[in-house]
Amino acid sequence: MSLNANGARPRRHTVVAIVEDKPGVLQRVAGLFRRRGFNIESLAVGHSEFAGLSRMTIIVDGAGAPVEQVQKQLYKLVDVVKVNDLTSEDAVERELALLKVRCNNVNRHELLEIAGVFRADVVDMATGSLVLQAVGDADKINGLIRMCEPYGIRELSRTGVIAMTRGQKTTTVHESEPEAIARVHQSQGRRVESAELPFSSD
Amino acid sequence: MVRMTGSQILLECLQREGADTIFGYPGGVVLPLYDTLPQFPAIRHVLVRHEQGAAHMADGFARASGRTGVCLATSGPGATNLVTGIATSFLDSTPMVAITGNVARTLLGKDGFQEADITGITQPITKHNYLVMRAENIAMAVREAFHIARTGRPGPVHVDIPKDVFQEEAEFEWPDELSLRGYRPTTRGHAGMIRRAAEAINAAERPIVIAGHGVVWGEATDELVALAEKADIPVITTFLGIGGFPETHPLSYGFLGMHGMYHANMAADEADVVVGIGMRFDDRAMGRFSDFNPGATIVHIDIDPAEIGKNLPTAVPVVGDVKRVLPDLAERLEARDRSPWLRWIDGVREEHPSLEIRETRRLIPQQIIRALYEETEGRAVLATGVGQHQMWAGQHYFYDSPRKLISSGGLGTMGFELPAAIGAQIAVPDAEVWAICGDAGFQMTMQELAVCVDERLPVRIAIMNNGYLGMVRQWQELFYDENFVSVAVTQPDFRALAAAYGIPALRVETRAEVLPAIREARATDGPILIDFHVDQEENVWPMVPAGASLAETIEAPAKELAR
Ligand SMILES: Cc1ncc(C[n+]2csc(CCOP(=O)(O)OP(=O)(O)O)c2C)c(N)n1
Numbered sequence: 001m002s003l004n005a006n007g008a009r010p011r012r013h014t015v016v017a018i019v020e021d022k023p024g025v026l027q028r029v030a031g032l033f034r035r036r037g038f039n040i041e042s043l044a045v046g047h048s049e050f051a052g053l054s055r056m057t058i059i060v061d062g063a064g065a066p067v068e069q070v071q072k073q074l075y076k077l078v079d080v081v082k083v084n085d086l087t088s089e090d091a092v093e094r095e096l097a098l099l100k101v102r103c104n105n106v107n108r109h110e111l112l113e114i115a116g117v118f119r120a121d122v123v124d125m126a127t128g129s130l131v132l133q134a135v136g137d138a139d140k141i142n143g144l145i146r147m148c149e150p151y152g153i154r155e156l157s158r159t160g161v162i163a164m165t166r167g168q169k170t171t172t173v174h175e176s177e178p179e180a181i182a183r184v185h186q187s188q189g190r191r192v193e194s195a196e197l198p199f200s201s202d
Numbered sequence: 203m204v205r206m207t208g209s210q211i212l213l214e215c216l217q218r219e220g221a222d223t224i225f226g227y228p229g230g231v232v233l234p235l236y237d238t239l240p241q242f243p244a245i246r247h248v249l250v251r252h253e254q255g256a257a258h259m260a261d262g263f264a265r266a267s268g269r270t271g272v273c274l275a276t277s278g279p280g281a282t283n284l285v286t287g288i289a290t291s292f293l294d295s296t297p298m299v300a301i302t303g304n305v306a307r308t309l310l311g312k313d314g315f316q317e318a319d320i321t322g323i324t325q326p327i328t329k330h331n332y333l334v335m336r337a338e339n340i341a342m343a344v345r346e347a348f349h350i351a352r353t354g355r356p357g358p359v360h361v362d363i364p365k366d367v368f369q370e371e372a373e374f375e376w377p378d379e380l381s382l383r384g385y386r387p388t389t390r391g392h393a394g395m396i397r398r399a400a401e402a403i404n405a406a407e408r409p410i411v412i413a414g415h416g417v418v419w420g421e422a423t424d425e426l427v428a429l430a431e432k433a434d435i436p437v438i439t440t441f442l443g444i445g446g447f448p449e450t451h452p453l454s455y456g457f458l459g460m461h462g463m464y465h466a467n468m469a470a471d472e473a474d475v476v477v478g479i480g481m482r483f484d485d486r487a488m489g490r491f492s493d494f495n496p497g498a499t500i501v502h503i504d505i506d507p508a509e510i511g512k513n514l515p516t517a518v519p520v521v522g523d524v525k526r527v528l529p530d531l532a533e534r535l536e537a538r539d540r541s542p543w544l545r546w547i548d549g550v551r552e553e554h555p556s557l558e559i560r561e562t563r564r565l566i567p568q569q570i571i572r573a574l575y576e577e578t579e580g581r582a583v584l585a586t587g588v589g590q591h592q593m594w595a596g597q598h599y600f601y602d603s604p605r606k607l608i609s610s611g612g613l614g615t616m617g618f619e620l621p622a623a624i625g626a627q628i629a630v631p632d633a634e635v636w637a638i639c640g641d642a643g644f645q646m647t648m649q650e651l652a653v654c655v656d657e658r659l660p661v662r663i664a665i666m667n668n669g670y671l672g673m674v675r676q677w678q679e680l681f682y683d684e685n686f687v688s689v690a691v692t693q694p695d696f697r698a699l700a701a702a703y704g705i706p707a708l709r710v711e712t713r714a715e716v717l718p719a720i721r722e723a724r725a726t727d728g729p730i731l732i733d734f735h736v737d738q739e740e741n742v743w744p745m746v747p748a749g750a751s752l753a754e755t756i757e758a759p760a761k762e763l764a765r
């Protein structure tokens with residue numbers, strides 16, 4: 001890792017964005033990062049717990065831009081519904097990697113031992129190579145890659161990191177406020193103010 | 203519910219959104235829409251001569267009236283011609299809905315005739331954009347587009363519609379509710395932050411307000427005047443904030459920035475608390491960020507949270523609509539007498555007069571603008587181009603109300619003047635609208651003269667004809683050792699050009715001719731052009747050289763004052 005102008009270590013930030021599942025949303029986010037000079041280390045997108053909403057996990061190199069600006073600029077996109085910085089949260093981060101590593105009858109065993117240490121699965125085996133599947137945080141995957149390098153990595157594919165907070169806390173989007181007020185109203189038999197809701201709309 | 207074509211739905215929705223004017227230009231894919239236009243006689247279509255003009259007209263329309271401007275173009279080249287105008291609107295945060303046609307759905311992505319990925323192109327220069335793939339989605343897209351364009355921090359929204367979607371039939375249903383879960387502008391300021399802002403200002407000896415375009419768009423002039431008067435705080439504006447605070451008010455100290463008033467720049471540099479209101483601490487206003495008044499506590503009030511802390515470290519951020527925040531803030535401010543501070547600024551102003559027009563026999567643009575101010579008693583609307591004449595129009599006319607100076611501040615788009623003036627004249631038919639043009643900028647969009655004729659618009663066109671790309675010439679003189687390259691610009695005979703359009707025109711070459719020409723133009727019913735042959739080498743002062751700090755503002759050198 002290199003030092004930035006202030007002599008401080010660049011910080012990796014894990015930003016989660018809940019976005020409308022609409023055509024072009026990926027381009028909007030990618031375009032924003034490009035234009036503002038924010039560096040994406042990895043980006044993973046998939047469905048969220050709500051139909052119509054996708055969840056993006058973006059690993060941002062904080063040296064390029066203050067992460068607060070990244071979050072605020074993301075929020076300005078109309079298709080972005082929620083943004084959370086999980087960097088200082090107690091969160092699980094996971095990435096999946098597939099590695100096709102060269103091997104032969106002599107060293108195959110060694111390689112399997114390495115895979116065992118990293119709890120990587122062997123998902124394919126051929127005479128000259130095998131495919132390992134590893135799941136873990138970036139450090140673990142980087143460690144496995146380093147160990148496999150001497151054998152020759154023929155192909156590497158990483159999904160990018162996805163992340164989730166541990167415990168009760170979530171990065172989720174609640175249903176619309178009026179509906180929720182109506183529901184609480186029904187269950188409690190009285191009118192509630194939006195301040196009483198377990199979430200806020202802004 | 204009624205079955206309607208996509209074209210009918212679009213026009214019905216525009217009408218319901220209160221859009222009575224469309225600035226547009228037809229072409230293949232929008233023909234179904236044009237075919238439908240006569241069914242909506244309440245919508246006036248203004249046929250421009252270049253789509254850039256359509257976008258600037260929509261923008262001028264919006265800036266003069268506060269209403270959302272609408273422009274329309276065909277696919278491909280029509281759409282790309284709008285781009286400069288959309289970007290101009292984006293950088294100055296004005297509400298605009300730009301509509302384009304695109305090739306039929308089956309042809310999208312096939313590089314067919316006149317296809318351009320226009321939503322891909324406009325994505326970074328719009329607040330939001332839409333590619334509407336079904337007629338049944340048009341109503342919601344238009345509804346959202348207008349909502350997004352005019353709420354929060356305003357901006358342009360682009361709606362792209364393939365040709366066959368205009369022709370497709372769908373049930374028309376006016377969406378009563380919007381469900382934009384990702385778009386909820388904050389309007390009310392955080393009470394705790396407002397309290398902290400008030401504490402900072404109450405403790406200040408030398409507070410200053412810098413008011414921006416947000417005061418104009420937030421319609422918060424009265425609230426700002428009340429606040430400034432209560433706490434006796436001097437107010438300066440950004441270039442786009444001009445008119446947001448009445449310039450003849452005793453607490454008004456002009457505008458700051460690269461060609462702002464000397465005393466305004468010094469006051470911003472000397473203040474102990476700087477209160478930015480509806481502005482974004484842009485580099486043209488603030489000079490070199492790293493050296494902007496390091497001792498000042500910055501209070502920043504703006505509706506866009508992303509502007510806070512973007513350029514300068516902010517001590518007290520208040521996110522909200524200035525119209526709502528200012529009264530809350532004013533309530534917590536102590537009534538104070540800050541005359542020592544005001545007298546200090548007055549002293550700087552007296553010693554370094556930036557707006558004094560020197561005695562000279564030359565015809566200089568400053569005199570013309572000042573004469574226009576006096577003749578119109580400050581009541582005209584001025585739409586400018588970009589360059590020296592723009593700065594003089596900002597400096598030497600005094601604007602006592604918002605929406606009187608219409609100018610491309612953020613993008614700095616030459617050629618804005620004439621179409622913006624046309625849009626303004628259409629939006630506010632009773633206003634006296636003057637296009638203050640550069641001789642070069644005018645040549646970028648002068649084909650819109652035809653629109654003045656078609657629509658019988660009494661736009662007064664004043665060309666500050668210095669034979670140069672004046673502002674560029676000034677930079678080459680001052681910063682490139684007078685190495686003048688490609689800045690002398692030849693022109694047509696503007697009088698003959700106007701005559702070719704059937705527009706009366708005057709030429710002014712001496713000081714004595716200025717007033718009679720202005721008077722004649724004001725008395726003329728219809729468009730008229732005045733070609734002012736001004737001194738060619740006049741420079742704009744004061745000036746903060748690019749990359750310098752406000753404290754390094756340079757005034758007119760003695761040799762220039764003697765010219
Ligand atoms: C579209 C565009 N191209 C180039 C520029 C760069 N530029 C800024 S001012 C200027 C000269 C403007 O000349 P003119 O319109 O005659 O106005 P003057 O400065 O002479 O008053 C130029 C070329 C610009 N702002 N916009």
Ligand SMILES: [Mg+2]
Nearest residue numbers: 641668670672
């Ligand atoms: Mg010129």
